[in-house]
Amino acid sequence: xxxxxxxxxxxxxxxxxxxxxxxxxxxxxxxxxxxxxxxxxxxxxxxxxxxxxxxxxxxxxxxxxxxxxxxxxxxxxxxxxxxxxxxxxxxxxxxxxxxxxxxxxxxxxxxxxxxxxxxxxxxxxxxxxxxxxxxxxxxxxx
Numbered sequence: 759x760x761x762x763x764x765x766x767x768x769x770x771x772x773x774x775x776x777x778x779x780x781x782x783x784x785x786x787x788x789x790x791x792x793x794x795x796x797x798x799x800x801x802x803x804x805x806x807x808x809x810x811x812x813x814x815x816x817x818x819x820x821x822x823x824x825x826x827x828x829x830x831x832x833x834x835x836x837x838x839x840x841x842x843x844x845x846x847x848x849x850x851x852x853x854x855x856x857x858x859x860x861x862x863x864x865x866x867x868x869x870x871x872x873x874x875x876x877x878x879x880x881x882x883x884x885x886x887x888x889x890x891x892x893x894x895x896x897x898x899x900x
Contacts, residue, residue: 790891
């Protein structure tokens with residue numbers, strides 16, 4: 759299994775960053791790679807329980823991912839499972855994601871740990887997606 763870890767610094771307080779990674783109205787502003795929107799979702803990382811999102815690209819293709827929020831430790835971390843769905847809405851192999859917020863000299867750092875991704879190719883695709891999403895977060899966070 760392959761694991762992925764990304765870090766990004768933001769010039770906001772840890773509390774503010776945590777709100778951007780946990781509350782639905784803020785998550786929807788950056789969730790998914792650039793060029794994607796999220797027309798259908800149950801996306802709330804401020805509480806434990808099931809979640810899902812359907813991301814849509816500019817050509818109208820849809821990509822469903824779902825999981826379960828396993829822990830919320832505000833304002834420090836959120837953990838959740840992650841599984842893509844196929845064209846028949848069957849959920850594929852499950853992986854695990856943790857968002858961790860830590861204070862630093864410039865404000866706050868977001869750590870994204872995505873574990874048990876299967877292989878290097880899957881990890882590389884997720885790294886591209888998360889990196890793109892983090893650019894959206896950086897552009898939107900206030």
